Amino acid sequence: MAIALVLVLVVIGSVLFHVLSPWWWTPIASNWGYIDSTLVATFWITGAVFSAVVLFMAYCVYRFRHKEGQKAAYEPESKKLESWLTAITAIGVAAMLAPGLYVWKQFVTVPKDATEVEVVAQQWQWSFRLPGADGKLGTSNARLVSSDNPLGINPDDPNGKDDVVVEAADLHLPIDKPVKMLLRSIDVLHDFYVPEFRAKMDMVPGMVTYFWFTPTRTGTFEVLCAELCGTGHGFMRGIVMVDTAQDYTTWLQQQSTFAQLSGPAKVGVLVDRGKVTASME
Ligand SMILES: [Cu+2]
Numbered sequence: 001m002a003i004a005l006v007l008v009l010v011v012i013g014s015v016l017f018h019v020l021s022p023w024w025w026t027p028i029a030s031n032w033g034y035i036d037s038t039l040v041a042t043f044w045i046t047g048a049v050f051s052a053v054v055l056f057m058a059y060c061v062y063r064f065r066h067k068e069g070q071k072a073a074y075e076p077e078s079k080k081l082e083s084w085l086t087a088i089t090a091i092g093v094a095a096m097l098a099p100g101l102y103v104w105k106q107f108v109t110v111p112k113d114a115t116e117v118e119v120v121a122q123q124w125q126w127s128f129r130l131p132g133a134d135g136k137l138g139t140s141n142a143r144l145v146s147s148d149n150p151l152g153i154n155p156d157d158p159n160g161k162d163d164v165v166v167e168a169a170d171l172h173l174p175i176d177k178p179v180k181m182l183l184r185s186i187d188v189l190h191d192f193y194v195p196e197f198r199a200k201m202d203m204v205p206g207m208v209t210y211f212w213f214t215p216t217r218t219g220t221f222e223v224l225c226a227e228l229c230g231t232g233h234g235f236m237r238g239i240v241m242v243d244t245a246q247d248y249t250t251w252l253q254q255q256s257t258f259a260q261l262s263g264p265a266k267v268g269v270l271v272d273r274g275k276v277t278a279s280m281e
Pocket residue numbers: 121189190191225226227228229233236
């Protein structure tokens with residue numbers, strides 16, 4: 001009897017903890033509200049199943065408790081019970097997977113007007129690269145990484161000359177413009193994660209992964225690394241600031257291009273700082 005009561009209390013406590021918990025998501029700052037809905041659906045389904053199973057256990061503990069002279073019936077198989085339990089489980093699993101697959105399709109189907117932004121991870125910092133006035137990022141290769149070229153940008157690619165390099169500093173993005181995040185790592189596995197954007201993706205050395213999103217409110221958001229990447233993993237933080245179009249342009253004009261950082265002697269081109277224009281406008 002006491003055990004049955006404890007099981008009922010576990011269900012009541014779990015539901016109350018979920019409903020009254022002060023730990024919930026940070027307010028969303030991107031278009032991915034659908035990811036939240038998918039999580040809510042998963043909470044409802046797993047919560048209902050958890051409550052049903054534990055309450056059923058409590059019922060059985062109470063109903064079939066020991067009584068003098070009572071014998072249990074042996075029934076190793078029940079086709080009918082197995083069929084409907086299988087059917088209900090299949091429906092529950094499908095209801096959790098289907099919205100996830102649907103939102104995943106959207107997550108990696110990048111709209112045509114999205115601007116590319118490259119994120120480069122390394123132990124243990126974040127750097128960023130934006131296309132310059134030509135709207136194109138130059139090619140890159142981890143073999144080209146050096147103290148003068150920390151992102152490994154190809155100096156022979158003309159598209160890369162005007163790329164804006166933001167090394168180990170804050171990234172700014174304009175509000176309400178879709179961006180395609182191209183994710184690159186130059187050492188080990190990392191994972192670019194901004195909780196408010198409801199978006200994260202592994203970064204794998206040797207390949208470029210991506211997702212897209214549209215920032216929907218201005219503010220300062222923390223970038224976390226969501227992949228255990230070494231002793232400095234916990235300190236691998238960065239900042240993404242979502243600006244109004246005007247603030248974004250002001251920031252962009254203060255940034256340096258790859259050509260400027262490399263110096264005229266190395267690439268033979270001198271780009272005027274004022275000519276870095278906002279490719280997202
Ligand atoms: Cu990391």
